[in-house]
Amino acid sequence: DTAVSQTPKYLVTQMGNDKSIKCEQNLGHDTMYWYKQDSKKFLKIMFSYNNKELIINETVPNRFSPKSPDKAHLNLHINSLELGDSAVYFCASSKTFADTQYFGPGTRLTVL
Amino acid sequence: DQQVKQNSPSLSVQEGRISILNCDYTNSMFDYFLWYKKYPAEGPTFLISISSIKDKNEDGRFTVFLNKSAKHLSLHIVPSQPGDSAVYFCAASNNGKAAGNKLTFGGGTRVLVKP
Numbered sequence: 712d713t714a715v716s717q718t719p720k721y722l723v724t725q726m727g728n729d730k731s732i733k734c735e736q737n738l739g740h741d742t743m744y745w746y747k748q749d750s751k752k753f754l755k756i757m758f759s760y761n762n763k764e765l766i767i768n769e770t771v772p773n774r775f776s777p778k779s780p781d782k783a784h785l786n787l788h789i790n791s792l793e794l795g796d797s798a799v800y801f802c803a804s805s806k807t808f809a810d811t812q813y814f815g816p817g818t819r820l821t822v823l
Numbered sequence: 824d825q826q827v828k829q830n831s832p833s834l835s836v837q838e839g840r841i842s843i844l845n846c847d848y849t850n851s852m853f854d855y856f857l858w859y860k861k862y863p864a865e866g867p868t869f870l871i872s873i874s875s876i877k878d879k880n881e882d883g884r885f886t887v888f889l890n891k892s893a894k895h896l897s898l899h900i901v902p903s904q905p906g907d908s909a910v911y912f913c914a915a916s917n918n919g920k921a922a923g924n925k926l927t928f929g930g931g932t933r934v935l936v937k938p
Contacts, residue, residue, distance in 0.1 A: 753928060753930050754914075756925050808924045809924055811869050813869065816864070
């Protein structure tokens with residue numbers, strides 16, 4: 712069983728489109744995260760949710776909107792996609808905000 | 824502004840020998856450090872961690888050393904095995920100091936273990 716899963720694994724789209732990436736964890740964790748790995752391979756946090764409540768919102772364009780329908784899901788919606796949004800996006804979860812984070816397999820987004 | 828740095832982008836080591844990966848940080852508020860291992864097309868996998876109240880933590884073939892005064896940590900893998908070939912990320916946080924436990928990652932070191 713996959714602990715943290717993301718869909719889709721690959722996403723290729725045109726500039727200006729709106730797209731969503733879904734994340735689900737079956738670990739019973741309270742906290743979920745979105746990270747972006749850019750072309751220089753740095754992983755940087757974007758958002759963190761604890762019990763469906765937003766607790767970290769890094770300096771991310773407001774075109775990015777996370778949505779947590781329940782504790783097991785944290786989806787990422789991106790409006791008006793730009794070339795610079797091309798990256799690998801990782802979802803992660805932890806039991807609480809102070810515990811070890813477990814990562815999903817990543818979604819490679821390519822904006823043409 | 825990179826608060827966590829891994830200055831060696833790659834490392835090649837012979838099977839059975841020791842791999843030493845280094846990580847430096849600048850933020851003195853960091854009090855919890857982790858190493859993650861990443862294979863291609865997969866997400867990072869937690870490997871080992873250390874709290875700032877310790878200077879060493881060992882788990883099987885993996886040992887992490889922390890030098891707080893130098894703001895430096897290292898990961899030792901001994902003996903190295905071909906399956907250890909991966910990218911290793913160092914990460915740091917203010918564990919529990921702020922909600923969300925934001926991890927700050929280094930840029931990674933690619934390790935190649937030659938049979």
